[in-house]
Amino acid sequence: AAIALANRLGDSAGAMKQLAEALNQDGRHRGALEMLANLAEETGDHALAARALEGLVDVVDPDERPHVVTRRAKMVLAGGRVDEAAALLADPSVASDPEALEARIRIALERGDIAAAAQTLDTLETVIRNAAGATKTAQVLLLKAEIMSHRRETAEAIAACRRALALHPGVLGGATLLAKLLDGRVLAGTDAVAEKKNATTEAQR
Numbered sequence: 001a002a003i004a005l006a007n008r009l010g011d012s013a014g015a016m017k018q019l020a021e022a023l024n025q026d027g028r029h030r031g032a033l034e035m036l037a038n039l040a041e042e043t044g045d046h047a048l049a050a051r052a053l054e055g056l057v058d059v060v061d062p063d064e065r066p067h068v069v070t071r072r073a074k075m076v077l078a079g080g081r082v083d084e085a086a087a088l089l090a091d092p093s094v095a096s097d098p099e100a101l102e103a104r105i106r107i108a109l110e111r112g113d114i115a116a117a118a119q120t121l122d123t124l125e126t127v128i129r130n131a132a133g134a135t136k137t138a139q140v141l142l143l144k145a146e147i148m149s150h151r152r153e154t155a156e157a158i159a160a161c162r163r164a165l166a167l168h169p170g171v172l173g174g175a176t177l178l179a180k181l182l183d184g185r186v187l188a189g190t191d192a193v194a195e196k197k198n199a200t201t202e203a204q205r
Contacts, residue, residue, distance in 0.1 A: 015039055016048075023055070030059045037071075046079040066093045070100040082107055096127050098136065105143050114150045121147060138168035142177060149181060157181050 019036040022029060033056040040049035053072035060068055069091050077085035086107050094100035101124040108117035121143055128136055141164035148157035161178040164171050 016043075027055060028059050030056065033059065041075065046075045050075040050079065066097045066100070069094050070097050070103065073100065074103055077103060077107065082110060096123075098124060098128055101127065102139070102143065105147075109146065109150065112150075114147060117147050117150075134167045135171065138164040138171040138174065141167070142171060142174055145177060145181070149177075149184075154181060154184060 016036060016039050019032050019039070022032045023036065026032070033052050037049050037052035037056060040046070040052060050072050053068055053075060057065060057068050057072065069088060073085045073088035073094075076088060085103065089100050089104050089107070101120055104120045105117045105124070108114070108120060121140070124140055124143070128140060141160045145157040145160035145164070148154075148160060158178065158181050161174060161181060165174045165178065168174075
């Protein structure tokens with residue numbers, strides 16, 4: 001109760017200190033691990049969040065494990081530990097987890113391994129084809145556009161961006177990526193500034 005009160009009062013540091021004390025007494029306390037992971041992530045302490053999630057992996061139900069493994073990997077990646085994140089995402093339990101696949105694509109792009117990014121994208125598209133809504137489909141299209149841009153397939157990347165924005169005009173990063181792609185090409189017979197403005201307007205609707 002004291003931890004919850006401290007959190008409600010905005011005393012994240014106090015709440016995390018109490019959670020750490022609780023975990024010293026019982027390192028497998030699921031509630032304390034979940035609260036600590038959430039608070040650490042909210043305050044930007046990715047290393048602490050990753051440690052809490054490492055403990056949480058061992059106490060959650062099997063069907064919850066993929067989500068926790070993926071979340072831990074994303075916290076590790078946010079902390080700049082790319083190789084460690086990649087190792088976590090190689091866990092067989094997250095082989096079909098969309099968020100894990102997205103993170104693997106990001107890692108491949110960061111490493112400059114465009115072939116691996118494209119291969120993982122194929123897997124992601126297969127996983128979400130029958131289950132995804134417009135938002136997830138739009139996010140996958142943006143990943144495809146990013147991979148295409150690395151391959152210098154600018155026209156195809158722009159088309160994928162536009163499809164993403166048509167599906168979900170507010171998709172995160174859509175208008176920014178489209179504007180960047182338009183900046184990077186020579187538009188024959190087209191006003192690049194006007195087209196960039198239209199892309200931004202579409203995303204704001």
